[in-house]
Amino acid sequence: MTDQKGMRFPCPKLHGRYHEMAPNVVPMDYTKDPDVKLPMQLIINMPELKENPFKERIVESFSEDGEGSLSFNDFVDMFSVLSEMAPRELKAIYAFKIYDFNTDNFICKSDLEKTLNKLTREELTAEEITLVCEKVIEEADMDGDGKLGFADFENMISKAPDFLSCKAGSVAVRLVIIDNNRQVLTSGKMNSPRIIRTASRWLKSKKEF
Amino acid sequence: MAQPPVALHISEDTESDGQEPSPCNEGAMHTSFRQLIQEQSSLVEAAAGAELEMPARDRESPEPQQGDEHAGYSSATLRILASMPSRTIGRSRGAIISQYCNRTARLRRRSSRPPLQQLSRAARPSLRQHHLDTDPAVATLEEKRSLLVKELLSLSPGQRSHMLLSVPLSLAEKRTLRQELSGQRGSPREDTQRGAPFSPCGRSKYHIILGCRGLWYGLLSLLPAVQPWHHALKQIGSRFGSSVLSYFLFLKTLLGFNVFLFLLLLVFVVALQAAYPPAPASHQPFTGLELLTGAGYFTCSLLYYGYYSNVTLNEPCAARPNCSAAAPPLPYNMPLAYVFTVGVSFFLTCILLVYSMSRSFGESYRVGGPVGDLAIKVFCAWDFKVVRKRWVKLQSENIRTQLKELLAERQSRSRPRSPCRQLEHVAVRLLAWGLSLGTVLGCVVAVHYFSEHMHAVQQDAGSRASGERQQEAVLLVLPLVVSLINAAMPHLYNLLATWEKWDSPVLEVYVAICRNLVLKMVVLGLLCYQWLSRKVVCSSEACWETCVGQDLYRFVVMDFIFTLLDTIFGELVWRLVLEKRLKRKQRPEFDIARNVLELIYGQTLTWLGVLFSPLLPAVQIVKLLLLFYIKKTSLMQNCQSPSKPWQASRMSTVFITLLCFPSFLGAAIFLSYTIWSVKPSETCGPFQGMETIYESGKTWVRLLEKSNPNITWFTWVHQYLLENTFFLFFVSGVLLAVIYFNIQVVKGQRRIIHLLKEQIANEGEDKIFLIQKLHSVYEQRERRS
Numbered sequence: 001m002t003d004q005k006g007m008r009f010p011c012p013k014l015h016g017r018y019h020e021m022a023p024n025v026v027p028m029d030y031t032k033d034p035d036v037k038l039p040m041q042l043i044i045n046m047p048e049l050k051e052n053p054f055k056e057r058i059v060e061s062f063s064e065d066g067e068g069s070l071s072f073n074d075f076v077d078m079f080s081v082l083s084e085m086a087p088r089e090l091k092a093i094y095a096f097k098i099y100d101f102n103t104d105n106f107i108c109k110s111d112l113e114k115t116l117n118k119l120t121r122e123e124l125t126a127e128e129i130t131l132v133c134e135k136v137i138e139e140a141d142m143d144g145d146g147k148l149g150f151a152d153f154e155n156m157i158s159k160a161p162d163f164l165s166c167k168a169g170s171v172a173v174r175l176v177i178i179d180n181n182r183q184v185l186t187s188g189k190m191n192s193p194r195i196i197r198t199a200s201r202w203l204k205s206k207k208e209f
Numbered sequence: 210m211a212q213p214p215v216a217l218h219i220s221e222d223t224e225s226d227g228q229e230p231s232p233c234n235e236g237a238m239h240t241s242f243r244q245l246i247q248e249q250s251s252l253v254e255a256a257a258g259a260e261l262e263m264p265a266r267d268r269e270s271p272e273p274q275q276g277d278e279h280a281g282y283s284s285a286t287l288r289i290l291a292s293m294p295s296r297t298i299g300r301s302r303g304a305i306i307s308q309y310c311n312r313t314a315r316l317r318r319r320s321s322r323p324p325l326q327q328l329s330r331a332a333r334p335s336l337r338q339h340h341l342d343t344d345p346a347v348a349t350l351e352e353k354r355s356l357l358v359k360e361l362l363s364l365s366p367g368q369r370s371h372m373l374l375s376v377p378l379s380l381a382e383k384r385t386l387r388q389e390l391s392g393q394r395g396s397p398r399e400d401t402q403r404g405a406p407f408s409p410c411g412r413s414k415y416h417i418i419l420g421c422r423g424l425w426y427g428l429l430s431l432l433p434a435v436q437p438w439h440h441a442l443k444q445i446g447s448r449f450g451s452s453v454l455s456y457f458l459f460l461k462t463l464l465g466f467n468v469f470l471f472l473l474l475l476v477f478v479v480a481l482q483a484a485y486p487p488a489p490a491s492h493q494p495f496t497g498l499e500l501l502t503g504a505g506y507f508t509c510s511l512l513y514y515g516y517y518s519n520v521t522l523n524e525p526c527a528a529r530p531n532c533s534a535a536a537p538p539l540p541y542n543m544p545l546a547y548v549f550t551v552g553v554s555f556f557l558t559c560i561l562l563v564y565s566m567s568r569s570f571g572e573s574y575r576v577g578g579p580v581g582d583l584a585i586k587v588f589c590a591w592d593f594k595v596v597r598k599r600w601v602k603l604q605s606e607n608i609r610t611q612l613k614e615l616l617a618e619r620q621s622r623s624r625p626r627s628p629c630r631q632l633e634h635v636a637v638r639l640l641a642w643g644l645s646l647g648t649v650l651g652c653v654v655a656v657h658y659f660s661e662h663m664h665a666v667q668q669d670a671g672s673r674a675s676g677e678r679q680q681e682a683v684l685l686v687l688p689l690v691v692s693l694i695n696a697a698m699p700h701l702y703n704l705l706a707t708w709e710k711w712d713s714p715v716l717e718v719y720v721a722i723c724r725n726l727v728l729k730m731v732v733l734g735l736l737c738y739q740w741l742s743r744k745v746v747c748s749s750e751a752c753w754e755t756c757v758g759q760d761l762y763r764f765v766v767m768d769f770i771f772t773l774l775d776t777i778f779g780e781l782v783w784r785l786v787l788e789k790r791l792k793r794k795q796r797p798e799f800d801i802a803r804n805v806l807e808l809i810y811g812q813t814l815t816w817l818g819v820l821f822s823p824l825l826p827a828v829q830i831v832k833l834l835l836l837f838y839i840k841k842t843s844l845m846q847n848c849q850s851p852s853k854p855w856q857a858s859r860m861s862t863v864f865i866t867l868l869c870f871p872s873f874l875g876a877a878i879f880l881s882y883t884i885w886s887v888k889p890s891e892t893c894g895p896f897q898g899m900e901t902i903y904e905s906g907k908t909w910v911r912l913l914e915k916s917n918p919n920i921t922w923f924t925w926v927h928q929y930l931l932e933n934t935f936f937l938f939f940v941s942g943v944l945l946a947v948i949y950f951n952i953q954v955v956k957g958q959r960r961i962i963h964l965l966k967e968q969i970a971n972e973g974e975d976k977i978f979l980i981q982k983l984h985s986v987y988e989q990r991e992r993r994s
Binding site for chain 2: 080087093120142143144
């Protein structure tokens, strides 16, 4: 029942996706807990992330070393948070990290400007951008320090009920990570057009991990 | 209170000479203190007697910052600032663990189990318990982790798993926590094994439980395959975003309501009547026209009210003298079943509607009011579901347009208009509303006179004894005209809205919806009056309920045909025209509001017709299924997502509210009036010969009373609670009092929120002041040393 790590993935589809990005590097057998990380360039070429303007920030927020390389655990974390079933609080925390470009735990004016440029593909004039940034900080900043802390961000997000529906990625990962006591650690659901291919690849390899 | 984190050895004379840095400079410190922390953390291990503690920063990216904005603050100030809880929460693992430890401790201290909704709102770092971060006894990560595990153990399993799900730690950390949890749980009780227990009974039970859980997880993973249209909805959401998706989700909801209604009617009314058919009337041959008119072959079928018998279904051979008693007698009171099923299904639909409406309203309503739309637009407008390049580009263009519109709106609001322009504005508005209401009135009068005319034509045709098919084709004209009005007028209202030049695009959409809705409801109201009064429609029929049922069937079918035509011409043909003749790259937009109102209109017709045609929900189900695939295909081939700002969740609340209030309420009123006050026909249907349909229920209660004197309480309840109006007044009064009370509570909450906001602003000012004082103190120390 239990293997070395005490973990069992009932759905190997996510590992299949991770493996097919770099088949020479990623082993199919994870029982020895290999230390494999994929660089950011490979991950942001995934079809689900390719056109997203925030793809670099998303990958950086989940990377352990902060440079954007994701190990398989980080990969699972990323899709678990992006999925439709992740709790709202978790999504708010990671959304704040994504929008915080200089990673100082505050969304300051420069972060907002970068966000706006990415959202509108730099088609707003500089004057409009400044105006929007000023108004956003005016609306959301509660303690008057001129930048948005996590509490300000969360308070503002709570007024936007479609935060959850918009933030759910189209790759919703159907995986239920359970440990040897059958308790749920993360949950999500996945629906990808390449499910059949990766599932058959897994069936061929047939390794327990 | 917490012990102060910093042991500052400062002298008492802390006069602040030297320049005081302005708050603007505070922005500079963020760029430099992170590099500083890295240096310092390596120094702290080497240096002895460090007076401050710095939590390890695990998830930081060491990218170079804008180097030229170096602070005027000293390194000691920056070090203190770096360890502030607001900077470290969410970043360092130790801080996250401490925060969640405090949260679980707070959960445990409450006497009753708190509702899970409360857990998701308390995200502000609690400064009061931050001593856990700097308490020298709880310094290391392992100790913090063990403390968290201890707190988690004291929670119930449900709360524990919810906590674990929402902790923002990496998977590896969660696994370690979980392992420690199971280890801690196992050790105090040596006799209970973590593996299989020794006794065979216990072991088999253990294996059964494990097997069930495995089966449950397997079923969970199959759930997407079972949900209807799961893949199609994902496809639509990824190309067009959540707003267009909300239309299809609404369609799915309506399908659910209809399936529920149909199943109830099937089980209790239709199936039984089909098993015990009444005396066969003369059946007309089936021609294709029946599918459109609902008359002819369908008149004496299960589709209409007239087929259902008014006798108890326990004498299957009563009507047919030559039948062999193949089916056993079944004492089933058909009239009672008919009225009860319809009543109960409406009651349950009402409860479902009110529940879903209040749930979606609760999600989208915020006590503070609609402030901060610009901030919400910036952070929440990007729809992460959209994946393909072209649609992503379109989305960013939409966001850009919406931001520009919001800015323009703000600027125009800040600039007061001249009285001349205001007068012009008001005059244009009045004119537009007058025009739209005038057209509604005109349409209603036109429908009224047209139906009278058609009635006269029909009488004429009947007296002239022209062909049956011709007579029935004449019946189709009124539904055609009404559907034409319903299809054409919304386009006129859209044009009117663009002519008026509303400032806010959201308001423009709401006004168009409002006008469209008024038209549809008033026309339906007129038709209901005509059906119930039967002065014009179905006045000559003996079995008027079947006639009304047929009329409603025709309306449903015509509505479907016109939706089809509207899709073909409005989307397909228009796209071809745009591409080929006008050579524009733009595609027609998918008009969500108009399509949703068409769905609501169709559903209203179904609800109106359930009493007269029990199989009408089945017709609506077929219609909705076809509509889904047609709309989806047309959307994929011909349309682009709307450029108007749609907040998907607020719009779903609006749709469900519109479905509940004018639509369902109107149908319920129509049904209640029919059941309570209208005399059913003498010669057909389950209520032949009674004064009102409701009388069947009263007769049954009297019968019960006579047969079983022990249940007089039932008749007492019926007489004093349902028939007596005093009870209803009392209940309404109580309900009004509860609503008033809740309004006062909300007002109080709003006041408290305002006070708390002021308090937060004051705290922020305090913080800035203290930072400046700190800086000046350190500067003085440096100057002296």
